[in-house]
Amino acid sequence: MSTFGALNAAYRGLSAAQQAIDLAGQNIDNVGTDGYTRQRIQQSAVGAVAQTMGSAAAPQVGQGVSVDGIARLGDALLDASVRSTSSSAGYAAQRSTAYQDIEASLQEPGTNGVSAQLQSFWSSWQDLANQPGDASAASLVIQNGKQLAAKLSSGYSALAAQWSSTQSEAQGMVTSLNDAAAQVANLNTSIRSTLAAGGNANELIDQRSKLTETIASLAGGTVRQQSDGTVSVFLGGNPLVTGATARAVQLTGPRSMADTSSGAPSLVWADRPSVPVGLDGGTIAGDLSVLAPANSSATGGPIAEAAAQYNAFAVSVAQAVNTVHAQGKTPSGATGLAFFSLDPSLPAAQGLSVVPTDASGIASGAMNAGPNDGSNADAIAQLSTQPDSPDSQWASFVSSVGSASQAAQQQGTTTATAATTAKTAQTSNASVSLDEENVNLLAGQHAYEAAARVLTALDQTLDTLINHMGTVGL
Numbered sequence: 001m002s003t004f005g006a007l008n009a010a011y012r013g014l015s016a017a018q019q020a021i022d023l024a025g026q027n028i029d030n031v032g033t034d035g036y037t038r039q040r041i042q043q044s045a046v047g048a049v050a051q052t053m054g055s056a057a058a059p060q061v062g063q064g065v066s067v068d069g070i071a072r073l074g075d076a077l078l079d080a081s082v083r084s085t086s087s088s089a090g091y092a093a094q095r096s097t098a099y100q101d102i103e104a105s106l107q108e109p110g111t112n113g114v115s116a117q118l119q120s121f122w123s124s125w126q127d128l129a130n131q132p133g134d135a136s137a138a139s140l141v142i143q144n145g146k147q148l149a150a151k152l153s154s155g156y157s158a159l160a161a162q163w164s165s166t167q168s169e170a171q172g173m174v175t176s177l178n179d180a181a182a183q184v185a186n187l188n189t190s191i192r193s194t195l196a197a198g199g200n201a202n203e204l205i206d207q208r209s210k211l212t213e214t215i216a217s218l219a220g221g222t223v224r225q226q227s228d229g230t231v232s233v234f235l236g237g238n239p240l241v242t243g244a245t246a247r248a249v250q251l252t253g254p255r256s257m258a259d260t261s262s263g264a265p266s267l268v269w270a271d272r273p274s275v276p277v278g279l280d281g282g283t284i285a286g287d288l289s290v291l292a293p294a295n296s297s298a299t300g301g302p303i304a305e306a307a308a309q310y311n312a313f314a315v316s317v318a319q320a321v322n323t324v325h326a327q328g329k330t331p332s333g334a335t336g337l338a339f340f341s342l343d344p345s346l347p348a349a350q351g352l353s354v355v356p357t358d359a360s361g362i363a364s365g366a367m368n369a370g371p372n373d374g375s376n377a378d379a380i381a382q383l384s385t386q387p388d389s390p391d392s393q394w395a396s397f398v399s400s401v402g403s404a405s406q407a408a409q410q411q412g413t414t415t416a417t418a419a420t421t422a423k424t425a426q427t428s429n430a431s432v433s434l435d436e437e438n439v440n441l442l443a444g445q446h447a448y449e450a451a452a453r454v455l456t457a458l459d460q461t462l463d464t465l466i467n468h469m470g471t472v473g474l
Contacts (some may be wrong), residue, residue, distance in 0.1 A: 001116070005063065005460055006454075007455065007458050007462075008063065008064065009046075009063050009064030009453040010046040010060070010064070010330055010451055010455045010458060011064075011081055011451075012046065012063070012064035012065050012066065013064055013065055013447065013450075013451035013454065014448060014451035014452060015067070016041070016043055016065045016066075016067050016447070016451075017444050017445075017447035017448035017450075017451055018445065018448060019041055019067055020041050020444035020446040021441060021445060022182045023040070023041055023070060023440075024437050024440045024441040024444060025441070026039065026257075027039060027432045027437050027440075028074075028432065028434065028437050028441075029354055030432060031431075031434060031437075033434040034208070034210070034238060035206050035209065035210035036203075036206055036430075036431075036432070037072050037073060037074045037202070037205075037206050037209075037218075037430040037431075038073050038201055038430060038431065038432045038437075039070050039071060039072055039073065040070070040071045040073055041067060041070060041071075041259060042067070042068045042069040042070065042071050043065050043067050044065070044066050044068055045062050045064075045065060045066075046062055046063040046064050046065060046066045047062050047063065047228065048060035048061060048062050048063065048174055051184055055073060059066060060168065069200070070200050070202060072202040072205055072206070072274070073191060073429070073430060074205075074209070074429070074430050075426070075429050075430070076225070077211060078422070078426040078429055078430075079212075079213075079223075080223070081422040081425070081426070081438070082213055082216075082419070082422045082423055082426050083212065083213055083216035083217075083223065084216070084220075084281075084422075085415065085418045085419040085421075085422040086213060086216050086413045086418070086419050086422075086423075087216045087219075087220040087221075087280070087282050087348060088216040088281050088418065089217075089219060089412075089415040089416045089418065089419035090217045090218065090281065090282045090283035090285075091220075091282055091283065091285050091286040091289075091415075092286065092408070092411045092414075092415040092416070093286065093412050093414040093415075093416065094282065094283050094286025094287050094289075094290060095286050095289060095290060095302070095408045095411070095412070096405075096409045096411065096412035097304060097406040098162070098166065098290040098302055098408075099302055099401070099404055099405035099408040099409070100405055100408075100409065101162050102159070102162070102302060102303065102401055102405070103401055103402060103405045105155060105158040105159065105162070106155070106398055106401065108398045114148070114151055114152065114155065114313075114394055115391070115394060115395070115398070117146065117147055117148045117151045117383065118390065118391055118394065119384075120144050120147070121141075121145060121147075121148050122380075122381050122383065122384040123144075123381070124137070124140040124141045124143075124377065125141055125146045125377050125378070125380045125381035126377075126381040127140065127141075128140075128141050128362070128364050128374060128377040128378035129364065129375070129378035129381060130374060131375035132331070132365055132371075132372050132373060132374035132377065133331045133359055133364070133372060134359070135255035135358065135359050136275065137359075138356075138358060138359030138362050138364075138433055139358070139359075141362060141377075142354055142356055142357070142358070142362075143230040143400070145340070145354040146353075146354050148317070148423070149314075149340075149352040149353055149354065149429070152310055152313065152314050152348045152352060153348060153349055153350060153352070154347040155310055156307055156310045156311075157347070157349065159162065159257065159307045159310070160256065160257045160258070160307070160349070162303055163217075163256070163257035163303045163304070163307075164255075164256055164257070166287050166290055166291055166303070167255060167256075167265060167287075167291055169287060170251055170265065170284055170287040170291065171251050172249065173218055173283055173284045173287065174284065175253045175268065176214070176218060177215060177218045177249060177284065177435045178248045178249060180211045180214045180215050180216065180218070181233065181240050181241050181247070181248070181312060182246045183207075183211050184208055184211050184212060184215070184231070184233060184246065185241050185243070185244050185245055186244075187208040187211070188208070188209055188229075188230035188231065188241070188243055188244055189243075189244040191204050191205060191208065191229045191230065192228050192229050192230050192243075192244075195228070195229040196228075201229065205229075208231065212233060213229065214283065215233055215240070216281075217282060217283060218282045218283055218284050219234075219235055219240075219249075219267075219277070219279055219282040219284050219285065220235065220236055220279055220280040220281035220282045220285065221233055221235040221240065221280070221282075222234050226241055226243075230243050230244075233271065235249075235277050235278060235279065236277060236278015236279065236280065237252050237277065237278060238269070238275075238277070243351070243389065247269060247271060248269075248270035248271070249267050249268065249269055249270060249277050250268060250269075250270045250273070251265060251266075251267055252265065252266055252267075252268050252273065253265035253266050257303065257304060257307060264288070264291065264292045264293050264301070265288055265291045266287065266288065267279060267284060288471070289301060290302055290303055291303065291304075292304065294307070294308040300444045302401075302404065306397075306401065307348070309397045310347075310348035310410070311347040311348045311349075312347075312393075313348070313390065313393055313394055313397065314342070314347035314348040314351070314352045315342065315344070315347050316390050316393055317340070317352075317390045318340040318342040318347075318352060320383050320390055320422065321339050321340055321342055321380055322338045324376065324379050324380045324383065325338060325339040325362075325363050325376070325380060326338060326363070327363075327366075327376065327379075328363035328364060328365055328366055328367065328375075328376025328377075328379075329363050329365050329366070329367050329376070330359075330360055330361060330362060330364070330365075331359060331360060331364070331365070331371055332360055332361050334361075334363070334369055335363065337356075337361065337363055337369030338353070338355055339354065339355060339356065339362070339363075339380075340352060340353065340354060340355065341353045341354075341355050350357045360443050362377075363376055364376055364377035365377075380395075424458070436469075
C-alpha cells in the first residue's frame with residue numbers, strides 16, 4: 001500500500017470510530033425511550049488491491065475498515081412472542097373485567113342484593129300470615145314486593161348499561177385498530193424508500209414494531225416481513241396491511257342489549273361488509289365475545305346470559321307467588337287473583353309489578369277458611385323452603401357467575417403473566433444497557449485516538465519525504 005493509501009485507510013478507521021461514538025450516544029440518549037431497540041455498527045475489513053499475475057510486488061496489507069450498516073438488535077421470535085401473548089392477554093382481560101362487573105352488580109352476598117330482598121319479601125308474608133287482614137302487615141308485603149321488582153329492574157338496567165358501555169369501548173378499539181393499520185402502511189412506505197436509498201430506517205422500524213404490537217393486542221393476527229423492508233399484517237388470513245395499503249374494518253350489529261335478538265355485534269371488512277374479520281385474540285375479540293347474545297345452551301355472552309337469568313328469575317318469582325296466591329281468598333272472599341303482574345317481553349326490566357294496593361287485594365286466607373285465616377299467606381312464605389324455590393334458582397345463578405368470574409380472572413392472570421414474561425424477554429434483548437454503551441463509547445474513543453495517531457504518524461512521514469528528502473548535513 002502506498003503512503004497515500006495508508007492515509008485513506010487511517011481516515012476510514014477515524015470515520016468508523018466516529019460513527020461508533022455517535023451510535024453509542026444515540027443508544028444512551030434513548031435508554032428511556034419506549035420501544036427503542038439498541039443498535040450496533042456493522043463493519044468489515046477492506047482487503048488489499050488485487051495484484052496482477054506475475055507481479056513481483058511485495059504483498060499488500062488491507063485498506064482499512066468499511067462501515068457496512070447499522071444493525072437493529074431486535075429478535076423476530078421474541079417480537080412474535082410478545083404479539084401472541086399480548087393478544088391472548090387482551091382477550092382474557094376483557095372477559096375477566098366483564099365477569100367482575102357482573103359479579104359486582106349482583107351485590108351478593110350483602111344487604112343490598114336480591115337474596116336479602118327475597119328474605120324480606122318472604123318474611124313479610126309470614127308476618128301477614130300471623131296477622132291476616134292487618135293493614136300494616138299487608139302494606140309491608142306490598143312494599144317488599146315492589147322493592148323486589150325494583151331490585152330486579154335496577155340489576156337488569158345495570159347489565160344493559162354495561163353492555164352499551166362495552167359496545168362503545170369496542171367501537172373505540174376498532175377506531176384505534178384502523179389508525180394503527182394506517183400508520184403501519186405509512187411507515188412501510190417510509191422504510192422502503194429509506195432502505196432503497198441506502199439509509200438507516202431503524203427508528204422507523206421501532207415505531208412500526210410498536211404499532212404491530214398494538215394491532216396484536218387489539219385483534220391478534222400475524223406479521224410477515226417482506227424482502228423490501230415492509231411488513232404485511234394479516235387478520236384471520238386476510239390482509240389488514242400490505243405494503244403501503246391498509247384496509248379498514250368496522251363494527252356492525254346491534255347497539256343495545258335489547259336488540260341482540262337480531263344478532264350479535266361483529267367485526268367486518270369495510271370494503272366487504274359481508275365478510276367477517278377473523279379474530280384469534282385481542283381485546284376486540286374479548287369484547288365481542290362478551291357482547292354475544294344469549295342462547296338456548298346458556299353459552300352466549302356473559303352479559304346477555306346474566307340478563308336472561310334476571311328475566312327467568314322474574315318469571316319464576318311471579319309464577320310461584322301467583323300460583324299460590326290464586327288458590328287463596330282475600331278478606332272479602334275474592335279468589336283467583338294474581339299478586340304480580342308480568343309483561344313477558346320485559347320481565348325483569350320493567351315488566352314485574354305488584355297488583356294489590358292494600359290488604360283487600362291480598363289473598364292471605366285459604367278458600368274454605370274463615371275471614372281471619374292466614375294459611376295462604378303462610379304457604380307463600382314457605383315457597384322459600386321448596387327445593388325449586390326462587391331462592392335456590394337465584395343462588396344457583398349467583399354461584400355460576402362467581403365460578404365463571406373466578407375462572408375468567410385466573411385465565412386473565414395466567415395470560416397477563418405470559419405477556420409480561422414475553423415482554424421482559426424482548427426488553428432484555430433489545431433495551432439499552434448503559435454499562436455496555438459506556439464500554440462501547442470508551443472503545444470508540446480509543447479507536448478514534450489511535451486512528452488519529454496513525455494519521456499524525458503518516459503526516460510526519462510525508463513531511464519528511466516531501467520537505468526534507470535530498471537535504472544532507474542539516
